[in-house]
Amino acid sequence: MALVFSIFLVSCEENDDKSENIFQFNLSNSYRIENTGEQFETPNGFGIQDPNPFAMVITDGDIDGELTTPCCNSVWGYKINPSTIVSIVFQESKNDLSSGIYTYNRDSVENDFELRIFNEMHFNDKNELISQQTIAYEHATLNEEGIIQNAQLELLLGEVVVELNYVIETITNERIAGSYLGPLENFTYSFCNADCD
Numbered sequence: 685m686a687l688v689f690s691i692f693l694v695s696c697e698e699n700d701d702k703s704e705n706i707f708q709f710n711l712s713n714s715y716r717i718e719n720t721g722e723q724f725e726t727p728n729g730f731g732i733q734d735p736n737p738f739a740m741v742i743t744d745g746d747i748d749g750e751l752t753t754p755c756c757n758s759v760w761g762y763k764i765n766p767s768t769i770v771s772i773v774f775q776e777s778k779n780d781l782s783s784g785i786y787t788y789n790r791d792s793v794e795n796d797f798e799l800r801i802f803n804e805m806h807f808n809d810k811n812e813l814i815s816q817q818t819i820a821y822e823h824a825t826l827n828e829e830g831i832i833q834n835a836q837l838e839l840l841l842g843e844v845v846v847e848l849n850y851v852i853e854t855i856t857n858e859r860i861a862g863s864y865l866g867p868l869e870n871f872t873y874s875f876c877n878a879d880c881d
Contacts, residue, residue, distance in 0.1 A: 695856025707838045707849040707863075713742075715770060715801065715850075717819065724768045724803055729846065731778070731868035738778040740875065742770040742848070742864045752874040759811040761874070768803035770862065772848075781839065788835040790824065790855070792812070799823050799835055799852065811823065820852050820860055831855045 709716075716723045730747050732739040733799025741747070752761035774781060774797045787795035801819040808814050820829045833855045840847035846868050852860040 686811070688873075706836060706851050709849075709861045709863070711861060711863045711878050713864050713866065715860055718859040718861060719857075726768060726770055726862070726864060727866075729848075729864050729866050729868045730871045731846075733870050736777040737774050738776065738781060739773045740846075740848070740868065741871075742772075742862075744768055745859065747869070747871045749870075750872045750874055756806075760807070760813055762811070765805070765807045765811065766858050769801070769805065770864075771797045771800045772850075781841065783840045786837045786839060786840075788822065788832060790831070790833050795822075797835075797837060799832065799837070799850070801852075820854060820858075827855060829854070829856050829858070 711723075713727045714723050715726045725744050726742040728743055728746060730741040730743070730751075732741075741751075741767040745762050747763035748761070748763035750761060774786070775795070778813075788795045788797055789800065800821040802816045803819055804815070804817040805813060806815045819833050820830050820835075822832050831854055833853050835850065835852045838847075838849040845866055846864070848864040850860075850862050852858075854860075
């Protein structure tokens with residue numbers, strides 16, 4: 685059974701001829717750093733069960749239903765540790781999202797989503813994250829490599845699968861393009877709020 689997706693513009697910005705073809709790139713469940721040509725596989729997609737806000741994790745790792753964040757003496761709760769991860773947090777709940785184009789601009793007061801990409805993630809034998817390389821993230825005041833200036837994301841919601849295409853431009857003119865097509869497995873994000881002092 686073929687899935688039919690309806691696409692419409694969600695952002696308040698107008699869609700011009702330049703942005704119509706922005707998501708036409710040949711990537712299959714991966715992202716590419718355009719300046720270097722490096723490509724990183726992200727075959728697994730996960731969607732947070734908490735309804736508000738909706739978060740997605742696209743990675744080469746695996747989550748076993750619940751992902752815990754490190755706290756005090758605890759460690760990351762990945763089933764299979766990732767070497768790369770794309771984390772997207774929308775400003776809306778999943779029920780309020782529709783297929784369409786979403787935008788991020790560093791100078792904007794309101795954005796549709798937040799996005800972070802890490803790779804070269806290394807864990808020790810105790811499952812503690814010991815190092816990672818930051819590829820892209822949002823920050824309003826810092827001016828360093830990896831800070832996102834602009835990003836556009838195309839989200840196509842189907843009954844079973846999600847299609848996601850994204851393009852990022854950093855303040856140092858780095859361009860990152862990526863895509864994901866597949867189901868989103870549900871997971872619970874468990875944050876630690878304990879004071880370890």
